[in-house]
Amino acid sequence: MNPDTYCEQKAAASGSSFYHSFRFLPPERRRAIVALYAFCREVDDAVDETLDAAVARIKLEWWRSQVAAIFGGVPQHPVAQALKPVAQEFGLPQEHFLAIIDGMAMDLDFDRYPDFALLERYCDRVAGVVGLMSAQIFGYSDDSTRAYARDLGIAFQLTNIIRDVGEDARRDRIYLPLDELARYNVTVADIMHARKSDGFRQLMQFQIKRALGYYHDAFTLLPAADRKSQRPGLVMAAIYQTLLAEILADGLQVLTHRISLTPIRKLWIAWKTWVKG
Numbered sequence: 469m470n471p472d473t474y475c476e477q478k479a480a481a482s483g484s485s486f487y488h489s490f491r492f493l494p495p496e497r498r499r500a501i502v503a504l505y506a507f508c509r510e511v512d513d514a515v516d517e518t519l520d521a522a523v524a525r526i527k528l529e530w531w532r533s534q535v536a537a538i539f540g541g542v543p544q545h546p547v548a549q550a551l552k553p554v555a556q557e558f559g560l561p562q563e564h565f566l567a568i569i570d571g572m573a574m575d576l577d578f579d580r581y582p583d584f585a586l587l588e589r590y591c592d593r594v595a596g597v598v599g600l601m602s603a604q605i606f607g608y609s610d611d612s613t614r615a616y617a618r619d620l621g622i623a624f625q626l627t628n629i630i631r632d633v634g635e636d637a638r639r640d641r642i643y644l645p646l647d648e649l650a651r652y653n654v655t656v657a658d659i660m661h662a663r664k665s666d667g668f669r670q671l672m673q674f675q676i677k678r679a680l681g682y683y684h685d686a687f688t689l690l691p692a693a694d695r696k697s698q699r700p701g702l703v704m705a706a707i708y709q710t711l712l713a714e715i716l717a718d719g720l721q722v723l724t725h726r727i728s729l730t731p732i733r734k735l736w737i738a739w740k741t742w743v744k745g
Contacts, residue, residue, distance in 0.1 A: 471503075471547070471549040471550035472499055472550055474506070474546040474547065475499075475506035476502055478505075478506040478509055478547070479502045479505050486505055486704060489703040490700045491735075492700075492738075492742050493700060497606065497607075499550070500554040500557070500605045501605050503547060503550040503551050503554050504560075504598070504601055506547045507547050507551060507565070508598060510531070511528065511568060512572055514528055515527075515573075515576060521576045524576055525573070525576060528569050528573055532566065532569055534548040535548070535566055535569070536562075538551050538552045539555065554605075558601075558604050558605050559604060560601050560604060560605075564600060567593050568593060568597055568598065570593050571594035574589075574593065574594075575641075578590075579641045580641075580646055580656070581643055581644075582645065583645050583646070583647050583648075584648070587629075587645055591629075592621075595621035595622055595624050595625035596618040596622045596625075599617035599619075599621025599622075599624075600614055600617050600621070602621075602700070602701065603616070603617035603701070606697050606699075606700055607697040609693050609694055612689055612690070613689075613690060613694045613698060615689045616690040616691075616694075616701075619682050619683075619685045619686035620686040620705060623679055623682035623683045624704065624708055626675070626678065627708045627712060629675070630712065630715060631711060631722060631727060631728075632722075632726065633659065633722040633723060634722055634725065635726055637660050637662070640660075642656060642659055644659070644671065644675065648674065648675075652667040652668070652671040653665075654667045659723070662723040662724050664721075664723060668720075672715075672720045672722065676712055676716065683705055699742055703737070703741045703742055706737050706738075706741040707729065707734050707738065710737055711727065711729060
C-alpha cells in the first residue's frame with residue numbers, strides 16, 4: 469500500500485465530517501489535506517488508544533522524530549512519507565506539526581480544564597493550527613484568511629467538545645472549564661454521573677453561544693477574494709453548525725448520547741455549500 473492510499477483509508481475510516489469537506493478539491497490539494505488529516509488522526513490515536521500515559525508519551529516523541537524526518541530525513545511512517553512532499557509543496561511549517569503534537573500531549577497532562585484560557589490554548593494547538601495549515605493547502609491571497617482559519621479551527625474543536633461531553637466523561641475527561649461549571653452550579657460529579665439540571669442546560673447554551681461566536685468571527689474575517697478557495701472550511705462549518713442546531717433541538721442531551729448527522733446528510737450539506745461558493 470502506498471502512502472497516499474494509507475492516508476486515504478485512514479481518513480475514510482474515521483467517518484469524520486472533515487472527509488466530506490474535501491471531497492470536491494482538485495487531486496493535488498485533496499492528497500495534501502488527506503495526508504494532514506491522517507497525521508492528526510495518528511497522533512490523536514497515539515494518546516486515545518494507549519492506556520499507559522508513559523507509552524503514549526513515547527509514541528508522541530516518536531512522532532516528533534517523524535516530523536523531523538519530514539523536514540530533513542527519511543520518514544518511516546506512511547503518513548510522514550506522504551507529508552514530506554506536501555510540506556515542501558505547500559510550505560507547511562515544521563513548528564505547526566509540533567504544535568499539534570504538543571496539543572495532543574496536553575491530554576496526558578490534563579483531564580480537567582480550570583478555565584477557558586487553558587482550554588483555548590488546547591483548542592488552538594489541536595485545531596487552530598490545523599486550520600492554518602488547511603488554509604495554506606487550500607490557497608489564499610489575503611493574510612486575513614489566516615485569522616479566519618485559526619478561529620474556524622477553534623470553533624470546530626469547541627463543537628466537538630459540546631457534542632462529546634458525555635462520551636468524554638465516560639473516559640474521565642471534562643473539557644468544559646471548571647470555573648464555568650461552578651458559575652452555573654454544576655459539579656464534576658453531575659457531569660460524571662450524567663445528572664441533568666437547569667444549570668447544566670444553561671451551561672451548554674453558553675458553550676454553544678461561544679462556539680457560534682467563533683464561527684461568526686471567522687466568517688467576518690474571511691476576505692471575499694479567498695472565499696472560493698476556502699470552500700472546504702465553509703463546508704465543514706455548515707456541517708458543524710447543523711450539528712449544533714441538532715444538539716439544541718434534541719434538548720442538549722449530550723450527557724447521555726452523542727448526536728451525529730448521517731453520511732448522506734453530510735454529503736448533501738457539503739454539496740449545497742460547495743455549489744453556493
